[in-house]
Amino acid sequence: MGTKSIYIGVDVSCAVKKRIPIVFAEKREGRLIPLPVKELPFAAPYGHGNKLVVEHEYNLTYAQQIREYITDVCHFYNLKPERIAIDSPLRPRAEELDYRIAERELNQAGIRCYKTPSKTEFDEIITRVHHHLSRGGELSRVPHAMQLWMLAGFEIARELAKIAPILEVFPQANIRRVMPNAPHKTGKGVPKLQLEAIARYTGWPATPKDWKLLKKISAGSMHDQVDAYSAAWVASLSGNELEVFGDVDKKDAIWVPSGEVLSTGRE
Numbered sequence: 001m002g003t004k005s006i007y008i009g010v011d012v013s014c015a016v017k018k019r020i021p022i023v024f025a026e027k028r029e030g031r032l033i034p035l036p037v038k039e040l041p042f043a044a045p046y047g048h049g050n051k052l053v054v055e056h057e058y059n060l061t062y063a064q065q066i067r068e069y070i071t072d073v074c075h076f077y078n079l080k081p082e083r084i085a086i087d088s089p090l091r092p093r094a095e096e097l098d099y100r101i102a103e104r105e106l107n108q109a110g111i112r113c114y115k116t117p118s119k120t121e122f123d124e125i126i127t128r129v130h131h132h133l134s135r136g137g138e139l140s141r142v143p144h145a146m147q148l149w150m151l152a153g154f155e156i157a158r159e160l161a162k163i164a165p166i167l168e169v170f171p172q173a174n175i176r177r178v179m180p181n182a183p184h185k186t187g188k189g190v191p192k193l194q195l196e197a198i199a200r201y202t203g204w205p206a207t208p209k210d211w212k213l214l215k216k217i218s219a220g221s222m223h224d225q226v227d228a229y230s231a232a233w234v235a236s237l238s239g240n241e242l243e244v245f246g247d248v249d250k251k252d253a254i255w256v257p258s259g260e261v262l263s264t265g266r267e
Contacts, residue, residue, distance in 0.1 A: 006079040007032070008070065008164070009231025011171070011224050012088035014152040016049035019219030020066060023228040024073055025236060031203030032236050034229055036216035037073055044069050044219050051139055053148045054126045062152055063159035070163065081164035085235035085255070087227060088153025090168050092119040094252065102168075102246025102254040109245070111173050114146050122151065167255045171230040173245065174198070174256055178265075191223040198226070200265040201257065202233055237261060 004026055011021040022044050024035045037044075045065035052058040074081060093100045093116045106113050117125060125144045132142055142148070157166055175182045178197040182190070195205065195214070205211045218228050234242070234255055241261045246253040 003078050003080045005082045006035075006074065006077075007232050007236040008081055008084040009169075009228040009233070009235055010066075010084060010086045010088075010156065010160070011218075011220065011228040011231060012086060012149060012153040012156060013220075013224070014047035014049065014053045014062070014149045016047060018047050019044040020047060021218040021220035021224040021228040022066070022070065023218045023225070023232045024070075024077070024079065025229065025232040026079075027236060031206070032233060033204050034213070034217040034232065035073075035077060036213060037218065038216045040073065040076060042069065042072050047152070049139070050129075050142050050145055050148050051133065053151050054129045056151075056155075059152050059155040060159075063155035066156055067159045067163060070160070083167060083235040083238075084160050084164045085167045085169040085231040086153065086157055086160070087169055087171055087231050088157065089116040089150050090157040090166065091154055091251070092117060092122055092150075094118070094250070095120060100246070101250065101252040102244075105245040106170065106173060106254065109173075109176075111170075111176050113170060113172070114150075116150060117144075117147060126151075167235060168253065169231045169234045169256070170245075170254050171227040173254065174230045174234065177256055177262060191221075191226045194223075195226045195229070198230055198233060201261060202236075233257070 007025050009023045013020050024037055025032045026035065045062060048058050048062060095118045100116050103113050103115060128143045160166060175194050199205055205214060214225060218225050234257060237257060241258050242255050243258040244253045244255055
C-alpha cells in the first residue's frame with residue numbers, strides 16, 4: 001500500500017497533565033476524515049504547565065516530543081504530512097509594531113484574540129513570572145497566564161517546520177466564518193454545533209459512526225478535538241481555497257477558509 005497524504009491540525013496547549021490535541025485528517029472521496037489515533041500504542045505528549053513554559057529547554061523538549069509523536073503516527077499509518085496548521089502564533093510580534101497585522105485585522109473583523117507580545121516583551125514577562133514564583137506567588141495567579149502558552153507554540157512551530165510546511169490558524173476565526181454568531185466554544189452543546197457547521201464543508205462527520213469516531217481522533221475535550229480538526233481543515237486547503245488575515249510577505253498571517261470554499265458548502 002502506498003504512502004497517503006495527511007493534513008495535521010495542532011491545538012497548542014501546555015497545561016499540566018493534558019495531552020496536546022493533534023488531529024491527522026485524510027482526504028477521502030471528497031471528505032476530510034480524521035484518523036483514530038487514540039487507539040494507537042503511543043500517545044501525544046503531556047504539557048508541562050505555566051511554571052515551566054517560561055523555561056526554554058522545556059519548550060524545546062516538548063516540541064521535539066510532539067514532532068516524534070507525529071512522526072510515529074505517520075510511520076504507523078504510512079502517511080506523508082503535506083501541511084501542518086497550528087493554533088498559535090509562529091513567532092513573537094515584530095518589535096516595530098504595537099499590534100500584529102493579523103491580530104489587528106481579526107479585531108477589526110470583530111474576532112477577539114490574545115495579543116502576541118514582542119521578543120522584548122516576552123523577556124520582560126518571563127522575568128515577571130520568575131519573580132512572582134520566587135516570592136511564593138500562586139501558580140494560578142502567575143502574570144500573563146493567557147499568553148505564556150505562546151512560548152511553547154513558537155518552539156512547536158519551529159520543530160514541526162522540519163517535517164512539513166506550517167500555517168498559523170485560529171479556529172475561532174474559522175468558526176466565525178461558518179457561524180457568524182457562534183456562541184463561545186465552552187458553552188453546553190456548542191462544540192457539536194461548531195462541528196456540524198464545519199461538516200457542511202468537509203463532509204465529516206456525516207453518520208452516527210463518524211460521531212462515535214470523534215472521541216478517538218485526538219486527546220482533549222470535545223472542543224479541543226473540534227479546534228484541532230478545524231485546524232486540519234485549513235491545512236487541507238490550498239490556493240484560492242485560502243484567505244488570510246495579515247500580510248504573508250511580512251510573515252504575519254493567519255489563514256482561514258476562503259469565501260470560495262464557503263460558497264460551496266454541502267446541504
